[in-house]
Amino acid sequence: MALYLIGFVAGLVAGISPxxxxxxxxxxxxxxxxxxxxxAGPAAGDVTARPSRWRRRRPYAVIAGLILSxxxxxxxxxxxxxxxxxxxxxxxxLGLAVLGVTAGGLIVPRLGDVLERPFARFGRLRPTxxxxxxxxxxxxxxxxxxxxxxxxxxxTVVGATHRxxxxxxxxxxxxxxxxxxxxxxxxxxxxxxxxxVRSLRQRAPVVxxxxxxxxxxTTLAIAFNLTSGLQRAVPGYTxxxxxxxxxxxxAKRQLASLMGQAVNGSLANCQSGATSLEHCGPAPAFAxxxxxxxxxxxxxxxxxxxxxxxxxxxxxxxxCINCQRALxxxxxxxxxxxxxxxxxxxxxxxxxxxxxxVSNVAGAAAQLGVHYPVAVDDDYxxxxxxANQYWPAEYLIxxxxxxxxxxxxxxGYGTTESLIRRLLVAAHPGLNLPAxxxxxxxxxxxxxxxxxxxxxxxxxxxxxxxxxxGPSEYHFPASLAPGTLAFDGIWTVGPESATAGDLARLELSxxxxxxxxxxxxxxxxxxxVGGAAPQTIxxxxxxxxxxxxxxxxxxxxxxxxxxxxxxxxxxxTFG
Numbered sequence: 001m002a003l004y005l006i007g008f009v010a011g012l013v014a015g016i017s018p019x020x021x022x023x024x025x026x027x028x029x030x031x032x033x034x035x036x037x038x039x040a041g042p043a044a045g046d047v048t049a050r051p052s053r054w055r056r057r058r059p060y061a062v063i064a065g066l067i068l069s070x071x072x073x074x075x076x077x078x079x080x081x082x083x084x085x086x087x088x089x090x091x092x093x094l095g096l097a098v099l100g101v102t103a104g105g106l107i108v109p110r111l112g113d114v115l116e117r118p119f120a121r122f123g124r125l126r127p128t129x130x131x132x133x134x135x136x137x138x139x140x141x142x143x144x145x146x147x148x149x150x151x152x153x154x155x156t157v158v159g160a161t162h163r164x165x166x167x168x169x170x171x172x173x174x175x176x177x178x179x180x181x182x183x184x185x186x187x188x189x190x191x192x193x194x195x196x197v198r199s200l201r202q203r204a205p206v207v208x209x210x211x212x213x214x215x216x217x218t219t220l221a222i223a224f225n226l227t228s229g230l231q232r233a234v235p236g237y238t239x240x241x242x243x244x245x246x247x248x249x250x251a252k253r254q255l256a257s258l259m260g261q262a263v264n265g266s267l268a269n270c271q272s273g274a275t276s277l278e279h280c281g282p283a284p285a286f287a288x289x290x291x292x293x294x295x296x297x298x299x300x301x302x303x304x305x306x307x308x309x310x311x312x313x314x315x316x317x318x319x320c321i322n323c324q325r326a327l328x329x330x331x332x333x334x335x336x337x338x339x340x341x342x343x344x345x346x347x348x349x350x351x352x353x354x355x356x357x358v359s360n361v362a363g364a365a366a367q368l369g370v371h372y373p374v375a376v377d378d379d380y381x382x383x384x385x386x387a388n389q390y391w392p393a394e395y396l397i398x399x400x401x402x403x404x405x406x407x408x409x410x411x412g413y414g415t416t417e418s419l420i421r422r423l424l425v426a427a428h429p430g431l432n433l434p435a436x437x438x439x440x441x442x443x444x445x446x447x448x449x450x451x452x453x454x455x456x457x458x459x460x461x462x463x464x465x466x467x468x469x470g471p472s473e474y475h476f477p478a479s480l481a482p483g484t485l486a487f488d489g490i491w492t493v494g495p496e497s498a499t500a501g502d503l504a505r506l507e508l509s510x511x512x513x514x515x516x517x518x519x520x521x522x523x524x525x526x527x528x529v530g531g532a533a534p535q536t537i538x539x540x541x542x543x544x545x546x547x548x549x550x551x552x553x554x555x556x557x558x559x560x561x562x563x564x565x566x567x568x569x570x571x572x573t574f575g
Contacts, residue, residue: 005174008174008175008177008178009178011177011179012178012179024183024186025214025217025218026136026140026215026218026219027062027183027190028189058191059188059191061134062133062136062137062140062187063137063183063184063187064137065134065135065136065138065139065140066138066176067137067141067176067180069139069140069141070176070180071141071169071172071173071176094139096139098135098139099215099218100219100220102215103212103215106208106211106215107209107212107216270403271406272406272407272408272409273411273415274405275415276419277404277405277419278404279402280402280404281403282403283311283313284386285302285304285385286301286303286347286385287382287384287385288381289375289376289377290358290378290379292373292375292376293365293374294372294373294374301345301373306343307399307400307401308341308399309427310337310341310396310398310399310420310424310427311342311343312333312342312345312394312395312397313345313386313394313395313397314326314330314346315347315349315383315390315391315392315393315394316347316348316391317348317350317391318360318361318364318368319351319543319544319545319571320392320573321516321545321573321574322391322410322573323391323392324368324545325410325575326392326410326413327368328439329416329437329439330344330346330372331369331370331371331372333417334371334372336434337424337434340424340428340431341424342420342424343372344372345373346370346375347377347383348375348377349388350377350378352496352518352543352571353496356378357542358376358378360542360543361374361376363541364542389408390408390409392410393406393407393408393409394407394416396416396420398427399423399426404419404423410443413441414436417438421436442575444513444574444575446511446554447511448512448574449461449510449511449512449574450483451572452483452485452508453571453572454493454498454571454572455494455496455498455570456493456494456495457495457496459493461485462485462486463477463480463484464477466487467493468493469493471491471501472491472492472493473489473490474489474490475488476488476507480507480558483509483510483511484509485507485572486506486507487505488504489501489505490502490503490504491504497569498568499521499566499567499568500523500567501565502565504563504565505560505563506560506561506569507559508559508561509557509558510556510557510558511554511556511574512549512554512555512574513550513551513552513554514547514551514575515548515549515559515574516546516547516548516572516573516574517546517561517570517572517573518543518544518569518570518571518573519543519544519545519546519569519570520539520543520567520568521543521566521567521568522539523564523565523566524536524537524538524539524564525537525546525561525564526562527560527561528560528562529559530557530558530559534562539564539567543568545573548561
C-alpha cells in the first residue's frame with residue numbers, strides 16, 4: 001500500500017510541475033465552458049441560470065478521460081505501437097487531433113451537433129457535456145504522457161516486457177489520479193469563475209466559441225512545440241521534491257520488487273543502498289559465462305571456490321556512462337583491498353550488439369582501466385540468475401557466500417566501501433586495513449535530460465515520425481520541446497542505432513553539463529551548442545561512448561550535431 005501512496009504523491013508533484021503548463025489552458029477551458037450552458041435551453045428558463053448537476057460533472061468527465069488514456073498508454077501503448085510497426089508518436093498525434101476536433105465542436109455549432117450524435121443514447125449529451133468532455137480528456141491524457149516520472153519508467157519496462165500485473169496497473173492509475181488532482185482543481189476554478197461573472201453566463205455561446213479558439217490555439221502550439229520555450233523559462237521548482245518522493249530507497253526497493261528483481265524472498269526485503277549490512281540470502285552462482293578476462297589462463301571463478309573471501313559482484317556494460325562513473329570506485333577498491341581478501345568480479349552484460357564481441361569488451365576494459373576479473377555474460381545467464389535490471393548494480397557477498405548489501409545505480413560509494421571493510425574484518429579478525437580510498441563522487445546532483453535511444457526498438461524523446469530499416473530524408477521541426485531530439489538529412493534507422501547518410505544532423509534540447517553519445521563506425525561529428533562554432537569529434541575504433549559536450553555548469557540549451565556518412569549513433573546519455 002505504501003508504494004501506491006508514493007505513486008499518488010509522485011503524480012501530485014508531476015501535476016504541479018512546469019511539464020503541465022501546455023495543458024493548463026485546455027483544462028481551464030473545459031471548466032469555463034460549463035457555465036451558462038444550461039441543458040434546458042433558453043426556452044426553458046433564464047440563460048443566466050447556473051449549470052445543472054449534469055453540466056457540473058463535465059470537469060470530472062474530462063479528468064476521468066485523462067486518467068484512462070494516460071494509464072492505458074503508459075501501461076501498453078509503446079508495446080502495442082511497436083508490435084504493429086507504428087511510430088511511437090502516433091498516439092500523441094491522435095490525441096492532438098481529438099483536441100482539435102473538440103475545439104471545432106465548440107466553435108462551430110453544426111460540427112458540435114455531429115459530435116453529439118454518438119452520445120445521444122446516453123441522454124442527449126452534447127460534445128460540451130460529459131460524453132464530449134470524456135473524449136476531450138482522452139486526447140488530453142495522451143498529450144500529458146511525457147510528464148510521467150521515474151515511478152512510471154518502471155511501469156513502462158514492465159509493459160514492454162509483457163509482465164503487466166494488477167499491482168502495476170493500480171500504481172499507474174494512482175500516479176495518473178495524483179497528477180489529475182491539480183488539473184481538476186484548475187477546471188473547477190474555471191467553472192466557478194465563469195459562474196460568478198454574470199456577463200459570461202449571459203454570453204454562453206460566445207464563451208464557448210472563445211474557449212474553442214483557445215483550445216485550438218493551444219493544440220496547435222503543442223503540436224508545433226511552441227510551448228517549449230515557456231517550459232524552459234519556468235524553473236524546475238519541483239525537481240528536488242520529485243527526487244525525494246520517487247528516488248528514495250524505499251521507492252526504489254518496492255519498484256524493484258514490482259519489476260521482478262528479487263533473487264529470492266530475502267533479497268526482496270533488502271534495501272538498495274542500505275547503510276548497514278543486511279541478510280539477503282545466498283548468492284547465485286555465475287552462470288553461462290562466455291569468457292573470463294583477467295583470470296589466470298582465462299580460468300573461470302566460482303563462488304564456491306571463493307568461500308572465505310569477500311566478493312563484490314558488479315554488473316556493468318562498457319558503453320554505459322553510469323557504469324563508467326562508477327568504475328574508478330570499483331577499481332580502487334579492488335586495488336586497495338584485494339590483498340586483504342576482497343575479490344571483485346565485473347559481470348559484463350551487454351546492452352548493444354557490439355558489446356557481445358569479446359574483443360570489444362577486452363579493448364574497452366583496457367581503455368577504462370579495469371584490471372579485476374570480468375565475466376562476459378553474453379547470454380544474460382548470470383544477469384537472470386540475479387534477476388538484475390540495472391547497470392551498474394552491486395551485490396556484496398560475505399565470506400560465507402551470503403549477499404549482505406545491494407546497490408543499484410550510481411552513488412553511495414562511501415557506504416559500500418565501509419561495508420566492504422566491515423566484512424573483511426569479520427572474515428579476518430584483527431586485520432589491519434589500509435586507509436579508506438574515499439574517491440570523490442561524480443554522480444550528477446541535478447535533474448538531467450532522460451537517456452535517449454536512437455534505434456527504433458527503444459526510440460523515445462523523439463520529435464517526428466521515422467522510416468524503419470531504410471534510408472529516409474528527415475527535417476528538423478520548427479522547435480524542440482525540452483529533452484527531445486530530431487533528425488535532419490538522410491538517416492537509416494535500425495533497431496539499435498541510426499546510421500548517418502548525406503547531410504545528416506541531429507538536434508537535441510538538453511539540460512546537463514555533459515552530453516555523451518554511443519557511436520560506431522568511422523568519421524567525424526561537428527558539435528555546436530547554442531549556435532557556437534562547432535567542435536570536431538573524431539569517431540574511430542570499436543563502438544564506444546564519446547563525450548560531445550562538457551560545460552562547467554548545468555545548462556539548458558540546444559545542440560546541433562553534424563554527422564558524417566556511415567557513422568552510427570546509438571544512445572544519448574547525460575552528466
